[in-house]
Structure formats: C-alpha cells, structure tokens
Amino acid sequence: xTHRSASWWRDSALRPGLVxxxxxxxxxxxxxxxxxxxxxxxxxxxxxxxxxxxxxxLGTDLLGRDVLARLAHGSxxxxxxxxxxxTVSVVLGTGVGLLAGLGPRRLDRALMLATDLFLAFPRxxxxxxxxxxxxxxxxxxxxxxxxxxxxxxxxxxxxEALSLxxxxxxxxxxxxxxxxxxxxxxxxxxxLLPTVVVAATMRVGGVxxxxxxxxxLGLGVxxxxxSWGVMIQQGRDHLLDxxxxxxxxxxxxxxxxxxxxxxxxxxxxxxxxxxxxEARHG
Amino acid sequence: xxEVLLEVGNLEVGFHRTGDPVAEPVLxxxxxxxxxxxxxxxxxxxxxxxxxxxxxxxxxxPAGAVWSGSIAWMGRSLRSERDWRPVRGGGMTLVLQEPLxxxxxxxxxxxxxxxxxxxxxxxxxxxxxxxxxxxxxxVKLEDPxxxxxxxxxxxSGGMRQRALLAGALACDPRxxxxxxxxxxxxxxxxxxxxxxxxxxxxxxxxxxxxxxHQDDLAARIGGRTWRLQGGRLHDEPARPPRPEVAVxxxxxxxxxxxxxxxxxxxxxxxGGADRPVVRGVDLDLWRxxxxxxxxxxxxxxSTFARCLAGHLDPCAGTxxxxxxxFLELRGREFRSARRSIQMLFQDPxxxxxxxQTVADALAEAAGGDPGKAAALLDEVGVDxxxxxxxxxxxxxxxxxxxxxxxCLGADPMVLIAxxxxxxxxxxxxxRILDLLARLQETRGLALLVISHDLGxxxxxxxxxxxxxxxxxxxxxxxxxRPLHPATAAxxxxxxxxxxxxxxxxxxxxxxxxxxxxxxxxxxxxxx
Numbered sequence: 001x002t003h004r005s006a007s008w009w010r011d012s013a014l015r016p017g018l019v020x021x022x023x024x025x026x027x028x029x030x031x032x033x034x035x036x037x038x039x040x041x042x043x044x045x046x047x048x049x050x051x052x053x054x055x056x057x058l059g060t061d062l063l064g065r066d067v068l069a070r071l072a073h074g075s076x077x078x079x080x081x082x083x084x085x086x087t088v089s090v091v092l093g094t095g096v097g098l099l100a101g102l103g104p105r106r107l108d109r110a111l112m113l114a115t116d117l118f119l120a121f122p123r124x125x126x127x128x129x130x131x132x133x134x135x136x137x138x139x140x141x142x143x144x145x146x147x148x149x150x151x152x153x154x155x156x157x158x159x160e161a162l163s164l165x166x167x168x169x170x171x172x173x174x175x176x177x178x179x180x181x182x183x184x185x186x187x188x189x190x191x192l193l194p195t196v197v198v199a200a201t202m203r204v205g206g207v208x209x210x211x212x213x214x215x216x217l218g219l220g221v222x223x224x225x226x227s228w229g230v231m232i233q234q235g236r237d238h239l240l241d242x243x244x245x246x247x248x249x250x251x252x253x254x255x256x257x258x259x260x261x262x263x264x265x266x267x268x269x270x271x272x273x274x275x276x277x278e279a280r281h282g
Numbered sequence: 283x284x285e286v287l288l289e290v291g292n293l294e295v296g297f298h299r300t301g302d303p304v305a306e307p308v309l310x311x312x313x314x315x316x317x318x319x320x321x322x323x324x325x326x327x328x329x330x331x332x333x334x335x336x337x338x339x340x341x342x343x344p345a346g347a348v349w350s351g352s353i354a355w356m357g358r359s360l361r362s363e364r365d366w367r368p369v370r371g372g373g374m375t376l377v378l379q380e381p382l383x384x385x386x387x388x389x390x391x392x393x394x395x396x397x398x399x400x401x402x403x404x405x406x407x408x409x410x411x412x413x414x415x416x417x418x419x420x421v422k423l424e425d426p427x428x429x430x431x432x433x434x435x436x437x438s439g440g441m442r443q444r445a446l447l448a449g450a451l452a453c454d455p456r457x458x459x460x461x462x463x464x465x466x467x468x469x470x471x472x473x474x475x476x477x478x479x480x481x482x483x484x485x486x487x488x489x490x491x492x493x494x495h496q497d498d499l500a501a502r503i504g505g506r507t508w509r510l511q512g513g514r515l516h517d518e519p520a521r522p523p524r525p526e527v528a529v530x531x532x533x534x535x536x537x538x539x540x541x542x543x544x545x546x547x548x549x550x551x552x553g554g555a556d557r558p559v560v561r562g563v564d565l566d567l568w569r570x571x572x573x574x575x576x577x578x579x580x581x582x583x584s585t586f587a588r589c590l591a592g593h594l595d596p597c598a599g600t601x602x603x604x605x606x607x608f609l610e611l612r613g614r615e616f617r618s619a620r621r622s623i624q625m626l627f628q629d630p631x632x633x634x635x636x637x638q639t640v641a642d643a644l645a646e647a648a649g650g651d652p653g654k655a656a657a658l659l660d661e662v663g664v665d666x667x668x669x670x671x672x673x674x675x676x677x678x679x680x681x682x683x684x685x686x687x688x689c690l691g692a693d694p695m696v697l698i699a700x701x702x703x704x705x706x707x708x709x710x711x712x713r714i715l716d717l718l719a720r721l722q723e724t725r726g727l728a729l730l731v732i733s734h735d736l737g738x739x740x741x742x743x744x745x746x747x748x749x750x751x752x753x754x755x756x757x758x759x760x761x762x763r764p765l766h767p768a769t770a771a772x773x774x775x776x777x778x779x780x781x782x783x784x785x786x787x788x789x790x791x792x793x794x795x796x797x798x799x800x801x802x803x804x805x806x807x808x809x
Binding site: 167168169171172173174175176177178179186187190191193 | 588591592593617618620621623624625627628629632633634635636637638646647685688689691692
C-alpha cells in the first residue's frame with residue numbers, strides 16, 4: 001500500500017498540479033483573514049503607485065490599494081467563476097452526451113449536429129454580443145462561459161457512453177429489467193466519472209483565462225468585485241511606470257492555468273484503468 | 283540426436299529495486315537441459331516467471347534484471363551479449379505471444395519475411411520470395427501469394443501467429459521457443475497451432491520448448507514437461523489428455539409445452555436485414571433441461587443468444603416465452619418478462635460493473651431487496667464475505683459465480699450461458715458447469731449452454747444444436763453419433779483458421795432438417 005501511494009506521489013504531473021491547485025484554493029479560502037478589510041477601499045494618500053516594498057510586497061495601485069491583497073481577493077472571484085462555469089458546462093455536456101450515446105440513433109444524430117453547430121459558431125462573438133447587450137456581472141459571466149463550453153464535454157461523454165453501452169454489465173443490467181434511465185444512472189454514469197472529472201479539471205484553467213480576457217476588455221466583471229482580469233485591465237495604462245499592476249495578476253493566471261492542466265493530466269494518468277492494472281501487478 | 287543443445291544450471295534471476303540493493307529472486311535455481319530434436323513444455327501460472335526464464339535463456343533480460351548461474355549453448359557458455367548474438371536466430375529463436383506487437387505494422391508480411399531470409403539465408407529478390415512462399419506453406423497458411431502482400435492488421439490473429447512462426451523458421455533454428463503463442467487464440471486455433479508445432483519439430487528435427495499456462499496445450503504437446511513454481515522447475519508427470527466424450531444414457535426426450543420457443547428466428551446488425559447473421563433458427567427449451575449450442579467462433583451463436591435474451595431485435599421469426607409473445611411486449615411488460623430470461627456472459631471481467639459492490643449488484647438484481655444477497659451467494663457457493671467487495675478484488679471464477687448469482691436474483695426460467703467457462707482454468711470450468719447442472723435440477727432452469735467445445739456440451743447437455751454460418755445444421759441427442767460433416771469437424775477440434783467451410787447462399791431456401799433418428803435432425807441429408 002505504501003508502495004502504491006508512493007508511486008502516485010512520484011507522478012510527474014499530479015504532484016505539482018495538486019500542490020498548485022491546493023495552494024490557490026487555500027489562498028482563496030483564507031483571503032479575508034490574511035487581508036482583512038475591503039480590498040477596493042482607497043489606500044493611504046502617499047502610497048499611490050508604489051513599487052514592491054517591504055510594506056507592500058507586490059506594490060500598490062493608482063488608488064494606493066495593496067496589489068497582494070487585491071490579488072488574493074481576486075482569486076476568490078476568478079476561481080469561483082472558473083469552477084461554476086465548468087460545472088455548468090459539465091452538467092450540460094454530460095446530459096447531452098449521455099442522451100446522444102445511450103438514446104436512439106436519431107436523437108444521437110440530432111444532438112451531435114447541434115453540438116457541431118455550437119462548436120462552429122464563433123464563441124467569442126457570442127460572448128461579446130451577450131455581454132454588450134446585458135449588464136455584465138459575475139452571474140452572467142458564469143452562464144455565458146458555461147453555456148459556451150459544454151460541447152467538447154458532450155462529445156467526450158458520448159464517445160465514452162457509446163463504448164460503455166456495449167459492455168456486458170450494461171447488457172446484464174438491461175436484462176434485469178432496469179429502465180434506460182436506471183441503467184444510465186447506476187451503470188454508465190459512475191463509470192464515466194473519471195473521464196468527466198479529468199475533463200472538468202482541464203477546463204478550469206481555460207475558463208479563468210477567458211474570464212480575464214473578458215474583464216480585460218471591460219466586458220467582464222466590473223470593479224468591484226475585483227478579479228484578476230480587472231486588475232490587468234487597470235494596469236494596462238501603466239505597464240512602464242507600474243509594471244507590477246499587470247505583471248502579478250498575469251503571473252497568477254499563468255500559474256493557475258498550468259496548475260489545473262497538470263492536475264488534469266495527472267488525474268488522467270492516475271484514473272486510467274489500464275495503468276491501474278499495471279500498478280497492481282508491479 | 284543425443285547432443286545437448288541448451289543447458290541451464292542453477293539459474294537465478296532477480297530485480298534490482300531502486301534504493302534496495304538486494305535483488306528479489308524470481309527464479310531461484312532453475313536447471314534445464316534440452317537435446318537436439320527434443321520436445322519439452324514449461325507450464326506455470328501467470329506471474330510464475332516463465333517469460334523471464336525464456337528471456338534469460340535468450341540473453342534478452344529486461345533492464346534492472348540480474349542473473350547468476352550458467353547458460354550454455356552446445357557446450358559453450360553464454361555470458362555476454364557477444365556470446366549470444368551468433369546463437370540467436372539460427373541457434374535458438376523465440377516466438378512471442380503478441381503477434382501484432384512483434385510484426386512491423388507498416389510493412390507487408392512478404393517484405394518482412396524476405397528481409398529475414400536475406401539476412402539469415404543469403405538470397406534476395408525472386409529467390410527470397412520463393413522461399414518466403416515455401417515458409418508460409420510450411421506453417422499451413424493458405425494462398426501464400428496473397429498473404430505476402432498483406433499487412434499484419436489485414437490478417438486474423440491465428441494467421442498473424444503463423445506468419446510470425448514462418449519468420450522464426452526463416453532462420454532455420456535448431457531450437458524454437460514458443461512463449462504463450464496460443465494464449466490469445468480460441469481452442470480450435472490453439473490445437474491446430476500445437477499440431478503444427480509438433481509437425482514442424484518432427485520434420486525439421488528442431489527442438490521445441492513450449493511455454494504455456496494452459497494444461498490442455500501442455501497435454502497436447504506432450505514430451506518432457508516441467509512446472510515452474512516457486513522459482514524452480516519441477517518434473518510434471520505426463521497427463522492423459524482430456525477423456526473423449528463419455529456419452530450419457532439416452533435421456534427422455536421432452537414433450538409438452540416448452541418454456542421458451544423460437545421459430546424461424548433471423549437476426550443481423552444494423553442495416554444487415556438482407557444479410558442476417560442468424561437465419562431460420564427453431565429452438566425449444568424445456569423446464570429442467572439443458573440444451574447445448576455449438577459452433578466455431580463467428581458462426582452466430584452469440585448473436586442468437588442476444589436475440590433470445592432481448593438484447594437484439596430479430597428481423598424475422600417469433601419468440602414465445604410461456605404464453606407470451608415475447609417480441610410483441612413493450613415497456614413495463616417487456617422489462618418484467620425479460621427478467622425470466624437471464625444471460626451469463628463469457629467474460630467475467632466485463633459482466634460486473636467495476637464501480638458496484640457485489641451486495642449492490644445482487645440487491646439490484648433481486649429488485650431492490652438487499653436481504654437476498656447472502657442466500658444468492660450461498661447458492662453459487664461464494665463466501666458471503668465478498669459481498670462488500672468490488673469486482674476487481676475477486677478472482678475470475680468468483681466473478682463468474684457472482685454474475686451467476688445476479689442472474690438468479692431475477693428468478694429466471696431460462697438461463698443462457700454464453701461460453702461461460704472460456705476464461706476460466708480447468709477446475710474453475712468444472713465448478714461452474716457442476717453448479718449449472720445443480721441449478722437446472724433445484725430451480726428447474728431451462729439451460730442453454732453455448733460453447734465451441736462440442737465434447738463438453740455432449741457430456742453436459744441432453745442435446746446439442748450445431749450451428750454454422752448462422753444456420754442450424756444438426757440437432758444431436760447427446761448419445762447419438764454425429765452425422766453432419768461440420769459436426770464431425772467440430773468434434774475433432776479441427777478446422778483451419780483459413781478454412782472456408784461451404785457457405786449456404788443468402789436468399790436461397792434452406793434445405794430442410796431431416797429426422798434421422800429419435801430427436802436427431804440433420805440438414806440437407808436423405809433420411
């Protein structure tokens with residue numbers, strides 16, 4: 001047992017992925033304790049646009065607010081948007097994929113056509129259209145990013161369901177008189193979970209990137225609350241005289257994307273049943 | 283003869299674990315000697331170190347492995363890669379179990395064979411092609427001209443294995459080591475390959491070392507037999523091959539209403555209604571009786587079984603379950619009726635949900651009643667302690683019994699067992715078959731056992747249906763002598779993988795089944 005746990009810990013992608021994502025989650029969870037007070041409240045008069053120093057580790061912005069505190073508070077918004085949007089995508093995609101993979105062939109064809117149409121539609125155009133018509137808010141961003149990201153999940157789940165439906169244990173379940181819905185819930189879905197978890201993890205980074213992109217354009221989250229994208233947008237005009245304004249949130253985004261991709265990659269290897277068998281033999 | 287080819291003395295092989303200087307020996311003192319032209323078998327369960335032994339003999343140990351002891355070829359001691367290189371190929375050669383992995387996927391069989399011939403025998407060009415054809419004929423592959431132009435993926439598993447064997451023979455070895463080369467093959471291919479090896483050994487005066495975990499194969503190869511156990515070779519007494527059909531007394535032929543009754547059943551896969559896989563099958567199953575369905579792989583046995591169990595809609599025919607017209611049932615009626623027809627699948631590793639415990643699976647089968655699990659496990663002779671386990675924590679035999687318990691949870695009238703023992707070893711096979719026979723009595727089950735092993739079916743069933751190319755050719759009471767040529771071929775376990783048996787053309791009227799004896803029907807013969 002110790003041997004096995006040691007072997008996954010040595011896994012090249014899983015360990016850094018876990019460390020980074022847990023570290024980010026910890027920061028997000030403890031931000032109000034580490035940096036009490038409103039991160040958007042005006043700072044002291046004399047500390048505007050101050051470079052990193054011992055009193056402000058990552059410097060201050062135009063209004064004298066501590067960049068580190070804003071970064072920590074911003075992680076809450078960015079991560080929440082990331083996970084909520086991915087949840088929307090995954091729930092929607094899993095539903096569509098299951099219906100297509102397990103349902104009648106005609107339904108499969110219709111759903112896959114719809115998936116292809118959504119994929120072909122320029123997603124960024126749709127997002128820009130929506131957020132420029134409606135008032136941008138955290139809720140809207142979650143909905144927009146969630147609804148524009150379900151297609152790859154649907155395809156993945158459909159492919160997996162198509163192969164699972166041919167397995168003997170699924171046939172056995174039908175033979176016991178279970179309905180299609182019961183079979184899907186008890187026998188197909190639990191075996192899909194590893195795939196879905198990996199897909200979800202891999203998407204979080206991308207969604208956080210999309211959120212900051214929207215905020216950077218001024219179409220995303222509106223200050224307050226603060227998100228990393230908002231911080232980069234505010235730092236855009238001071239790249240020369242206040243590089244720390246945009247550089248640190250940029251680094252934070254990069255770290256998050258890399259962390260979640262590594263975590264997803266590591267989980268994929270870890271949850272692959274073939275690898276599991278190998279590990280049992282070795 | 284009499285000259286010692288290979289001599290292994292006190293061979294120990296172990297692995298260096300990182301951070302652990304002590305090698306754990308897998309082989310602890312193996313002694314082995316083989317004379318020219320001799321045939322020998324090393325038998326051992328998986329993980330016993332068989333393949334490691336063969337790799338050590340060939341000087342092909344994986345990185346991290348260390349060995350001690352002595353390995354000698356024709357009296358010369360082999361210590362380093364330089365000693366081994368001239369011996370490999372023309373001296374001894376190794377054929378492995380994964381023919382697809384051992385062949386180069388992007389080159390034709392002909393290209394690969396002629397290259398070996400050029401390197402080991404000299405000739406190139408037309409002469410090499412001629413010799414390649416000779417080799418393919420030697421391994422009994424039909425139409426060698428055509429096979430030379432084929433890529434590995436265009437051949438069947440059995441054909442690939444033979445092509446690989448032809449490649450090994452191109453080096454004209456004095457010792458051929460066959461490592462589990464039949465383990466991925468069905469029983470018929472396995473026996474045919476075994477006979478081919480023996481034949482090659484005799485004709486080429488080549489020594490054979492056959493490595494396997496299959497007792498059947500070891501018995502068929504015969505010769506000197508060792509069992510690899512606990513890192514050592516033990517002499518294994520020669521065992522008589524499985525007794526031929528011990529025919530039972532003529533059982534009473536059933537009369538009265540059958541439980542399940544199929545008439546003119548035809549079925550195919552999507553869009554194949556004009557080319558059905560199974561055609562015009564009539565079948566009656568009676569309470570408390572066992573019927574066998576025999577045929578070679580791909581003959582339509584499983585498709586037919588799937589039809590009977592409601593997993594596949596037939597494209598023609600009728601199916602009655604007691605008083606019900608099974609094919610007309612829909613929705614809730616269909617779901618409750620199909621519980622009466624349960625199916626036991628071939629692969630116990632696939633027939634249980636990997637994320638469901640035994641207790642949950644059995645409760646689900648019993649219609650949500652968790653109280654029945656213990657009684658069901660008891661009925662199939664599995665310790666109730668496994669109830670909390672997931673399938674991966676059980677042996678193949680246990681899984682198959684749990685799958686059977688799940689079938690029983692639905693309280694069926696008909697049980698269809700599709701090759702229920704092909705993944706199990708001999709004791710496991712006997713246990714499952716005995717269990718089925720007992721359930722047939724205690725529960726009054728109507729059994730349909732599907733297998734390619736006609737001998738086993740004749741021992742275990744009252745009558746056997748012979749299917750080929752989707753058509754029933756003979757209905758054979760277990761005690762009767764088979765008449766149809768296809769039945770005879772099945773019984774002798776022959777039937778080349780490349781063998782194209784006479785096909786019954788589509789669209790034609792089938793010749794009728796003629797009764798030639800009491801309950802004995804044969805298609806297309808005069809009474």
